[in-house]
Amino acid sequence: MSYVKPKFHHPSLKPNKVGYNKADYEGVISTLCAGCGHDSISGAIVQACYEISLEPHRLAKLSGIGCSSKTPTYFLSNSHGFNSVHGRMPSITTGANMANRDLIYLGVSGDGDTASIGMGQFVHAIRRNLNMVYIVMNNGCYGLTKGQDSATADFGSISKAGESNPYQGIDLAGLALELNATFVGRSFSGDKNQLVPMIKAAMAHPGFAFLDVISPCVTFNNNKTSTRSYSHVRAHIESTSIFDFVPEQDEIRVDYPEGKSAEVELFDGSKIHLSKLAPDWNPTDRFSAVNRLHEAKSRGQILTGLYYINTESKDLHEMMNTVDTPLNTLQQKDLCPGNSKLQSINKTFR
Amino acid sequence: MDEEIVVNDLVVRFANVNGTGSASANEMFAKSIFRMGIPVSPKNIFPSNIQGLPTWYEVRISGKGYLGRRAGIDLLVGINPQSLARDVKSVKPGGYFVYDSSKKLYDEYIREDVNYIGIPMIALAMEHYPNPRLQQLFKNIIYVGAVATLLNVDLDVIKEVIAEQFEKKPKLIPPNYNALQLGVDYVKEHYTYPLPIRVEKMDAVGDAIIVDGNTACALGAIYAGATVMAWYPITPSTSIAKAFETYCKKLRIDEETGKKKYAFVQAEDELAAIGMVIGATWNGARAFTATSGPGVSLMNEFIGLSYFAEIPVVLINVERGGPSTGMPTRTQQADIISSAYASHGDTKHVLVFPSTPAECFDLTVVAFDLADRLQTTVMLISDLDLGMNNHMSAPFAWDENRKYDLGKVLSAEDLDNLKTEFGRYNDVDGDAIPYRTIPGTHPTKGSFFTRGTSHDEFAKYSELGEVYLRNVDRLAAKWETAKSLVPKPEVYQEKNTSEYGMLFFGTTAYAAIEAMDLLKENGIDIDSIRVRSFPFHKDVEDFIAAHAKIIVVEQNRDAQFRSLLINELNLDPKRFLSVLNYDGTPITAHTIHAKINQVLNLVPVN
Ligand SMILES: Cc1ncc(C[n+]2csc(CCOP(=O)(O)OP(=O)(O)O)c2C)c(N)n1
Numbered sequence: 001m002s003y004v005k006p007k008f009h010h011p012s013l014k015p016n017k018v019g020y021n022k023a024d025y026e027g028v029i030s031t032l033c034a035g036c037g038h039d040s041i042s043g044a045i046v047q048a049c050y051e052i053s054l055e056p057h058r059l060a061k062l063s064g065i066g067c068s069s070k071t072p073t074y075f076l077s078n079s080h081g082f083n084s085v086h087g088r089m090p091s092i093t094t095g096a097n098m099a100n101r102d103l104i105y106l107g108v109s110g111d112g113d114t115a116s117i118g119m120g121q122f123v124h125a126i127r128r129n130l131n132m133v134y135i136v137m138n139n140g141c142y143g144l145t146k147g148q149d150s151a152t153a154d155f156g157s158i159s160k161a162g163e164s165n166p167y168q169g170i171d172l173a174g175l176a177l178e179l180n181a182t183f184v185g186r187s188f189s190g191d192k193n194q195l196v197p198m199i200k201a202a203m204a205h206p207g208f209a210f211l212d213v214i215s216p217c218v219t220f221n222n223n224k225t226s227t228r229s230y231s232h233v234r235a236h237i238e239s240t241s242i243f244d245f246v247p248e249q250d251e252i253r254v255d256y257p258e259g260k261s262a263e264v265e266l267f268d269g270s271k272i273h274l275s276k277l278a279p280d281w282n283p284t285d286r287f288s289a290v291n292r293l294h295e296a297k298s299r300g301q302i303l304t305g306l307y308y309i310n311t312e313s314k315d316l317h318e319m320m321n322t323v324d325t326p327l328n329t330l331q332q333k334d335l336c337p338g339n340s341k342l343q344s345i346n347k348t349f350r
Numbered sequence: 351m352d353e354e355i356v357v358n359d360l361v362v363r364f365a366n367v368n369g370t371g372s373a374s375a376n377e378m379f380a381k382s383i384f385r386m387g388i389p390v391s392p393k394n395i396f397p398s399n400i401q402g403l404p405t406w407y408e409v410r411i412s413g414k415g416y417l418g419r420r421a422g423i424d425l426l427v428g429i430n431p432q433s434l435a436r437d438v439k440s441v442k443p444g445g446y447f448v449y450d451s452s453k454k455l456y457d458e459y460i461r462e463d464v465n466y467i468g469i470p471m472i473a474l475a476m477e478h479y480p481n482p483r484l485q486q487l488f489k490n491i492i493y494v495g496a497v498a499t500l501l502n503v504d505l506d507v508i509k510e511v512i513a514e515q516f517e518k519k520p521k522l523i524p525p526n527y528n529a530l531q532l533g534v535d536y537v538k539e540h541y542t543y544p545l546p547i548r549v550e551k552m553d554a555v556g557d558a559i560i561v562d563g564n565t566a567c568a569l570g571a572i573y574a575g576a577t578v579m580a581w582y583p584i585t586p587s588t589s590i591a592k593a594f595e596t597y598c599k600k601l602r603i604d605e606e607t608g609k610k611k612y613a614f615v616q617a618e619d620e621l622a623a624i625g626m627v628i629g630a631t632w633n634g635a636r637a638f639t640a641t642s643g644p645g646v647s648l649m650n651e652f653i654g655l656s657y658f659a660e661i662p663v664v665l666i667n668v669e670r671g672g673p674s675t676g677m678p679t680r681t682q683q684a685d686i687i688s689s690a691y692a693s694h695g696d697t698k699h700v701l702v703f704p705s706t707p708a709e710c711f712d713l714t715v716v717a718f719d720l721a722d723r724l725q726t727t728v729m730l731i732s733d734l735d736l737g738m739n740n741h742m743s744a745p746f747a748w749d750e751n752r753k754y755d756l757g758k759v760l761s762a763e764d765l766d767n768l769k770t771e772f773g774r775y776n777d778v779d780g781d782a783i784p785y786r787t788i789p790g791t792h793p794t795k796g797s798f799f800t801r802g803t804s805h806d807e808f809a810k811y812s813e814l815g816e817v818y819l820r821n822v823d824r825l826a827a828k829w830e831t832a833k834s835l836v837p838k839p840e841v842y843q844e845k846n847t848s849e850y851g852m853l854f855f856g857t858t859a860y861a862a863i864e865a866m867d868l869l870k871e872n873g874i875d876i877d878s879i880r881v882r883s884f885p886f887h888k889d890v891e892d893f894i895a896a897h898a899k900i901i902v903v904e905q906n907r908d909a910q911f912r913s914l915l916i917n918e919l920n921l922d923p924k925r926f927l928s929v930l931n932y933d934g935t936p937i938t939a940h941t942i943h944a945k946i947n948q949v950l951n952l953v954p955v956n
């Protein structure tokens with residue numbers, strides 16, 4: 001069952017620039033297990049949309065099947081949503097995006113939904129640089145079907161039942177980098193300070209923005225021996241940077257601690273401010289990102305933060321050269337060539 | 351020898367090796383006859399292979415206008431050594447075998463009852479053209495010249511067709527004329543011509559066009575306003591995508607910017623293709639996919655989603671021989687049950703059955719309207735014969751007064767004017783069709799959550815039995831609404847008095863209509879009906895009720911259409927007989943005629 005959340009306005013919360021309160025970005029009350037990482041990610045999505053003053057109806061939220069894929073009901077009730085079939089969210093999003101290039105598409109998936117049944121569609125959405133935000137809520141298991149190992153489970157991670165995973169885990173962020181995804185990052189459901197600006201930056205990116213968010217499953221995969229447990233992740237997390245996203249019109253108002261700072265300007269004038277924690281990494285250099293990721297892995301660390309951004313990203317519409325007007329607004333008079341054209345076509349068949 | 355002269359009633363077959371350029375020469379031959387005002391029906395019988403295997407091109411020429419396949423080959427041009435034995439055997443007694451006499455024909459290929467006409471095709475080509483590749487190509491034109499002379503085809507017409515074919519490469523026209531003449535002259539010098547079987551100019555074509563059904567579907571989709579096509583290559587549907595792209599480049603480019611008013615996506619597989627269609631139509635564009643049996647099998651889960659979440663889909667299924675990979679380059683009508691009930695759970699899908707290219711065009715447009723109106727999957731069921739072969743057809747026409755029926759979609763203004771709360775799955779009009787909204791329409795109203803899980807009138811998740819029942823029973827009621835919207839059948843009956851009625855659909859129509867004439871020659875009048883849709887229109891029920899027995903003619907082994915009729919209309923199976931053809935070739939009138947004769951003799955007619 002879903003419930004409608006009572007919406008009361010906290011007097012201290014101000015409406016954002018487009019006149020919406022934070023509550024306007026919420027969804028119905030979650031039915032996930034208490035403490036599930038996925039709920040924290042939903043919270044981060046609400047926070048990010050509120051902060052960037054997104055009009056909720058300008059976003060469409062889409063998902064596959066799984067506990068993670070249920071979350072779109074738990075945020076942005078004023079946005080159209082689509083809980084599709086297992087592993088096929090990318091194709092639905094591709095079609096939706098073809099029909100209307102003007103909306104923001106937020107796709108939510110699980111590690112089962114993406115790395116197994118949906119692997120084909122995932123890699124092809126990357127290949128097409130579909131303009132969307134793709135969030136994987138990665139818990140290393142199939143939550144909804146009661147805890148089987150997923151394809152992203154780390155090699156040697158020990159399950160609740162005490163079994164060690166004999167298979168190599170698929171690193172979705174590494175794969176996305178390999179496939180030339182134009183925006184790749186990893187975060188942790190428990191690190192809202194990092195996750196919220198990352199979601200905002202991903203939404204501003206004009207292409208495929210991939211976020212692999214580690215999100216512990218408290219019910220089936222939070223035992224201490226699991227590499228996706230809260231305790232393991234907290235103990236092994238390492239960041240690429242301290243990170244903030246600054247929308248186009250906003251003033252820079254963040255103070256960065258020590259370290260080399262960097263600034264990445266996005267196509268719409270928005271900026272990502274980074275305080276780099278590793279000198280040999282540059283967010284616009286894919287090779288350094290790949291190296292940095294491998295290096296952290298070899299040390300048993302979980303690298304989070306923005307890995308890579310291609311600031312010259314061209315999305316699928318640009319590649320295909322479709323008209324600027326959303327295709328779903330074209331009318332019969334724009335689309336139907338009329339009878340006289342048809343009669344001249346007939347002539348070619350005589 | 352006093353031979354009977356047969357005019358404009360013959361079957362000519364060309365036996366070639368695929369990938370040798372014979373296809374375009376053969377097509378020019380067929381087109382020339384069409385231009386002479388004589389109805390033709392060419393069929394390409396090709397392998398699932400790119401180069402080197404046997405391929406046949408069969409042209410039926412019928413002054414009476416019969417366009418179905420006819421058994422019995424009157425003249426065969428056999429230039430494929432691989433299939434020579436089979437080809438010689440396939441000529442009907444008294445027929446003609448035209449072969450390349452550059453080499454001697456082995457004795458084993460000599461039949462007493464066949465007339466042999468040797469033309470030194472490759473020898474002539476080698477003598478006149480130095481380049482081996484050109485020798486191959488011109489050899490084809492040489493035999494066209496020879497056969498044309500033998501059959502009395504108008505040379506000027508062939509030249510006109512050649513000139514059009516090479517319009518963009520005019521340099522190639524003179525050497526082609528030259529090759530043609532080599533064939534003509536050889537026949538004139540060595541044989542009596544024309545043969546007793548021959549063609550003569552007539553005026554039986556009118557304003558007809560000759561085109562394949564796939565091109566027609568693609569044009570239909572463009573005229574229907576489809577802006578998104580997602581697809582994955584599979585014979586025999588691929589040419590729909592190709593034609594859609596080709597014509598979009600001509601008809602759908604924004605004049606000012608040069609940008610495309612369409613999105614054409616070659617998906618990673620059929621699952622993704624239909625997923626993209628669903629995403630696009632959910633988001634308010636008209637979208638479609640085209641595939642064949644194996645693709646439809648993969649699309650099943652999404653077809654169920656379209657049915658249950660009520661999202662329009664137009665799916666063109668160009669059937670090929672199944673099951674499994676089956677016979678990829680042969681024709682069948684064997685996806686009836688799997689289309690009608692595709693996907694798990696209680697599902698039913700609207701099907702439309704065109705039988706000519708003009709109808710492929712019209713019913714594609716209808717399919718878009720039906721999908722939007724009914725918010726569900728509508729499949730256009732074509733087949734390889736219709737989709738890939740050229741058919742003489744009524745010309746395409748677009749009624750300028752025709753308006754797209756985009757169905758029940760609420761605008762921002764509509765939402766503002768709503769007196770009650772918007773419920774995505776609320777049956778407000780009593781026709782079981784709810785209203786939908788498109789993402790981005792209104793800042794605060796009309797958003798809902800689309801899902802394939804059980805949902806209530808407001809699109810909220812629910813597994814309560816009563817909520818589920820309300821929803822699926824409404825879907826059943828929507829199916830009843832569909833019955834009044836789908837295309838009517840075509841009935842061919844003057845008196846409607848025969849005890850037996852014949853029922854068919856799709857490309858079977860060509861042979862069935864001819865079979866009716868054959869029966870008439872025997873003094874048997876048989877009422878007939880061509881079904882054009884599923885669910886079955888009320889007129890189909892009435893027709894069946896008016897006849898004691900129904901003979902269902904279809905091209906699959908298991909009499910699937912018959913099962914569908916019996917099951918959906920709750921009828922006594924004993925009243926239904928079958929004429930089946932499922933060897934991968936199009937059914938012939940002769941097959942139908944013979945079977946019906948047999949049936950009628952077994953069961954006396956009063
Ligand atoms: C075609 C199909 N196969 C299997 C299932 C069953 N199923 C539902 S969710 C799921 C796995 C979900 O795992 P994941 O994507 O990691 O989501 P999580 O629940 O872990 O968030 C499976 C196998 C299904 N719904 N559809």
Ligand code: SF4
Binds near residue numbers: 031033038139217
């Ligand atoms: S089973 Fe795991 S993934 Fe699913 S809701 Fe519970 S904690 Fe979250």
Ligand SMILES: [Mg+2]
Binds near residue numbers: 112137
């Ligand atoms: Mg999971």
